[in-house]
Structures are given as C-alpha cells and as structure tokens.
Amino acid sequence: MRLEPAEARRLAAAADHAVLATIGPDGRPDLVPACLAIDDDVVGIPIDRVKPKASSSLQRERNVERDPRASLLLERWDAADWSRLWWVRLELERSSQDAAVVARLEALLRRRYPQYATEPFVSILTFRILRVSGWAATPPTT
Amino acid sequence: MRLEPAEARRLAAAADHAVLATIGPDGRPDLVPACLAIDDDVVGIPIDRVKPKASSSLQRERNVERDPRASLLLERWDAADWSRLWWVRLELERSSQDAAVVARLEALLRRRYPQYATEPFVSILTFRILRVSGWAATPPTT
Numbered sequence: 001m002r003l004e005p006a007e008a009r010r011l012a013a014a015a016d017h018a019v020l021a022t023i024g025p026d027g028r029p030d031l032v033p034a035c036l037a038i039d040d041d042v043v044g045i046p047i048d049r050v051k052p053k054a055s056s057s058l059q060r061e062r063n064v065e066r067d068p069r070a071s072l073l074l075e076r077w078d079a080a081d082w083s084r085l086w087w088v089r090l091e092l093e094r095s096s097q098d099a100a101v102v103a104r105l106e107a108l109l110r111r112r113y114p115q116y117a118t119e120p121f122v123s124i125l126t127f128r129i130l131r132v133s134g135w136a137a138t139p140p141t142t
Numbered sequence: 143m144r145l146e147p148a149e150a151r152r153l154a155a156a157a158d159h160a161v162l163a164t165i166g167p168d169g170r171p172d173l174v175p176a177c178l179a180i181d182d183d184v185v186g187i188p189i190d191r192v193k194p195k196a197s198s199s200l201q202r203e204r205n206v207e208r209d210p211r212a213s214l215l216l217e218r219w220d221a222a223d224w225s226r227l228w229w230v231r232l233e234l235e236r237s238s239q240d241a242a243v244v245a246r247l248e249a250l251l252r253r254r255y256p257q258y259a260t261e262p263f264v265s266i267l268t269f270r271i272l273r274v275s276g277w278a279a280t281p282p283t284t
Contacts, residue, residue: 033229073161
C-alpha cells in the first residue's frame, strides 16, 4: 500500500537510521548510512568526527556543494516477516538553516543517540524536504 | 577501520538486504530497498510481482536502461552498540548475464528468501561489480 504523505512523515520522524544518497563527481549515487533528526521540513545529518568515517563525511559535503540534491531512504527490514516491511523516501535539497533550527536538530540528535555524549558530532548537514513518498506491506504500527 | 576488499565481499555475499541506488531521469539518486544474491562478480536483484512494489521495480529498470550505473549499500545497523557497525558499498553496472549465471542467482534467491516460494519474483536485474569498499567499527564477526 502506498503511504499517505502524513503517515510517511510520521514514520520518517521516528526512524533512527537512514541511507543517504548524494551525487558523486561523476554523477554516480554515493551512498552512506546516516543518523538523522527531522524538524518539520528540515533533515539534519550529523557529521562524525571519527577518522574512517570522516573521509566519507567530507566526500558527502563536497557532493552537496557541487549538487545540492540528495535522497534519503528510511525503512524497516524484517527477513522473517515481509508483512511488516515499510519504506519512506525523501527527496532533499541542501539548505542552510538558521541557528534556532540547527539548535533544535542538535538537541534531537543528542537525545536520540547517547553515543554523541562521548563522541560529539562536528557539525550538521541540513536539507530541506522537497518530496515524501512511501510504501508499506500492511498498515505500519510503529 | 577500512575493510579489505575480500572481507567486504564476504560480508556483502552474506547480507540478505541492501539499498539500491539507480540514477533517475533528472540525475537524482533513486533509492529502493532490495533483496539480493551475489555470484562471484555479479549481483542479482529480484523484480517483484507485488503490485505496489511493481511500479518501483519498473522505474528502476527504466533507470538502468537509460544509465547502467548503480550503487548498492549493505550494512549492519545497531542503535545500541555502534562498535558492531559495518557497511559495504558496491559500485555496479547493469550487465546481462548468460543463463547459467542467472540460474545460479535464482537458486540462491529461492534458498535465501522462502517468501519467493509463494510470491515468485518475475525476473532478475543483473549487475557487474566494478568496485568494492567498506568500513567497520571493529573487525566484523558475521
């Protein structure tokens, strides 16, 4: 079943994990797993300090400087029970945000991921949500 | 830690779930969750018959006809324990395969996903693996 936009947004806002696709220098999709927080129409993706992740983070930042478009997939996978599957797709555009929005996103991220207490993120990439779509095998309960 | 290509391939071959990115008509990454099987240098992605997934499948097929490049992300997410995280990224190119390879991929898919016994996939999209990279927080054990 196709998800109503409001339902898709609700699932996206509750999800603690996503896959972010930016556009690489040659036009190929560049995929990375991502933590996230959503505040209304804005998605915040933390940029980690951890070394081996840092080069990916940098690549991601360079990509959205070159082309501000990105896509995000959030989903539930359950190998055993496909009746529980759902996914939500967000079309995004890189967009700077004022300090109040960034502060709210930072607070959301710290609340959601206790790991950032010991390994703080360096900054947040912010995106505006342009379009939401989604699908579920059955009406999702979470 | 960056994963050695052999280790990244081992993790990818064992993974039962991935996110596939193809290139949409406007160049934006088009993301879908995907089941998969890997046979040596070839990835097979089943095309489902199920109606609401069918339109996504069609879009995906149209995308790779237009531009054969795709990317695949496989990963382990664990909200509670980030020391268990890993991800593997495959750069792919759409590539037809001979009947023997397709038959092996079909057998792998049927073995891996018992769901296809009652809801058979319609066909398989095949891709050649061009490049493998990956990262793990600690040496992965599965």
